[in-house]
Amino acid sequence: MTSRCSTVAFQGVDTVTIDVQVQIAPGLPTFNIVGLGDKAVNESKERIRAAFHSMNLSLPPQRVTVNLAPADFQKEGSHYDLPIALGLLSSLGVIDSEALADYFVVGEIGLDGKILPVPGVLPCSIAAHAVKKGLICPKTCAREAYWSGLHNIIAGSTLLDVIHNLKHGKITLFEDIDRQYSPEKKKNDKNHPSYHSGNFSEIKGQKLAKRAMEIAAAGGHNILLSGPPGSGKSMLALRFAGILPELTAEQALEVTMIHSLAGLLPESGLITEPPYRDPHHSATLPALVGGGAKCRPGEISLAHHGVLFLDELPEFHRSTLEALRQPLETGYVSIARANNMVRYPAKVQIVAAMNPCKCGYMGNPSKQCSRVPLCGEQYQQRLSGPLLDRFDLKVYVEDVLPADLLQKDAHEESSAMIAERVKKARDLQYKRSHKENFSHNTLNAHLSSQQLEMIAPLTKECENLFLKAAEKMHLSARGFHRILKVARTIADLDVSKDIHPQHLAEALHFRS
Numbered sequence: 001m002t003s004r005c006s007t008v009a010f011q012g013v014d015t016v017t018i019d020v021q022v023q024i025a026p027g028l029p030t031f032n033i034v035g036l037g038d039k040a041v042n043e044s045k046e047r048i049r050a051a052f053h054s055m056n057l058s059l060p061p062q063r064v065t066v067n068l069a070p071a072d073f074q075k076e077g078s079h080y081d082l083p084i085a086l087g088l089l090s091s092l093g094v095i096d097s098e099a100l101a102d103y104f105v106v107g108e109i110g111l112d113g114k115i116l117p118v119p120g121v122l123p124c125s126i127a128a129h130a131v132k133k134g135l136i137c138p139k140t141c142a143r144e145a146y147w148s149g150l151h152n153i154i155a156g157s158t159l160l161d162v163i164h165n166l167k168h169g170k171i172t173l174f175e176d177i178d179r180q181y182s183p184e185k186k187k188n189d190k191n192h193p194s195y196h197s198g199n200f201s202e203i204k205g206q207k208l209a210k211r212a213m214e215i216a217a218a219g220g221h222n223i224l225l226s227g228p229p230g231s232g233k234s235m236l237a238l239r240f241a242g243i244l245p246e247l248t249a250e251q252a253l254e255v256t257m258i259h260s261l262a263g264l265l266p267e268s269g270l271i272t273e274p275p276y277r278d279p280h281h282s283a284t285l286p287a288l289v290g291g292g293a294k295c296r297p298g299e300i301s302l303a304h305h306g307v308l309f310l311d312e313l314p315e316f317h318r319s320t321l322e323a324l325r326q327p328l329e330t331g332y333v334s335i336a337r338a339n340n341m342v343r344y345p346a347k348v349q350i351v352a353a354m355n356p357c358k359c360g361y362m363g364n365p366s367k368q369c370s371r372v373p374l375c376g377e378q379y380q381q382r383l384s385g386p387l388l389d390r391f392d393l394k395v396y397v398e399d400v401l402p403a404d405l406l407q408k409d410a411h412e413e414s415s416a417m418i419a420e421r422v423k424k425a426r427d428l429q430y431k432r433s434h435k436e437n438f439s440h441n442t443l444n445a446h447l448s449s450q451q452l453e454m455i456a457p458l459t460k461e462c463e464n465l466f467l468k469a470a471e472k473m474h475l476s477a478r479g480f481h482r483i484l485k486v487a488r489t490i491a492d493l494d495v496s497k498d499i500h501p502q503h504l505a506e507a508l509h510f511r512s
């Protein structure tokens, strides 16, 4: 007889429903899996054989054929173990085939019959929810599955657990999860992982850099910090995610989904804070942008709706940096696969840091760079003009002044205070984009030049200021728009309807 259940294959963050068909027919004892599976899929039969043996079950001495349909779609990963095993058990009459047909199934099986966690349980749970089916998944992934809003979840720790649950129709595990991890409780849970640490109040002085970061956060702008080693560029970057607003429910789900696919989700489930990723400059192109043999989301997608910190920017491989340009423009990464295209979302804010020159001492009064100015010029030439152009704000982070360090009672603003102003400025932008019928919630950094002209008209006074500066700075049209966007953000922080000369002047300052 033939039995069937459903599982999913992943295509970026999208899922393709896979029909798992298991047939036991008379013939020589064989066990075949067909339907374009990779090595992990093919090895599934060995794990299943061993797991059955551990339950004192043996495969029937007949011809077992497993078909993963549609047969022309490439299937990767170990999450097919559980659907195949359950399909087999239903063919053998151990579990009811009708009951099984009501579920999507994902999970890897260990040789001892334990069900092991797999990446992508959340997207699978969402797929099951969409067609009003239940989900059978590893117990350790239950919290993740729950965030799709699905209630009919069987989360077993062993194959026997799942058989027992299906046989007796008792779906009790979900209730336990529900009680432990209601969204309200999650909100108050102080132990959930945080992607950023530290508070802006711990950084003494650095008024200019802090101001630039506030503007960047408010308008969604990319920011480049340059300055001597030890001036605190990394400390500033590390605190940047802390002044961004908490993710909306929709954003949280997107971010969680990407982490789920990468197998990087903390056990506590949903990610509600903007992610912070800081790949090393030796990172390869697949690691940073995504793809590779396994086709996993890269750092830029893991930083979706959050911060990608690139420390020592000129040390990154040039080809790797250039590959960031397309996602920065479009908000997603496209990866060509053997027979299809995979897309991962990648809406990030880049915070980059660099030393002024290779040795790091250029402009340092106490230890001057010996190869000035060539050292700095060569170093900066490693970055292409178009890439540098993506940074709306550039700020020089000076060494902390000894006087600032000694001021013990100086009051430094906390991250929470800055975050409040950032949120207010963002709300203004969202309100405006809603009023003007822009798509979704558009931050100033993502406005098109047309949209920008609609919402940021310049007074005569500002126009004159602009013309004068443009001549001095040799501004391109793109440069002009970038400055205007930053000026709009500064005006929003000032809760000003119009852009005034002082807003424009500050934006010009951060561009030069």
Ligand SMILES: [Zn+2]
Residues within 6 Å of the ligand: 357, 358, 359, 360, 361, 362, 369, 370, 371, 372, 375, 376
């Ligand atoms: Zn130097």
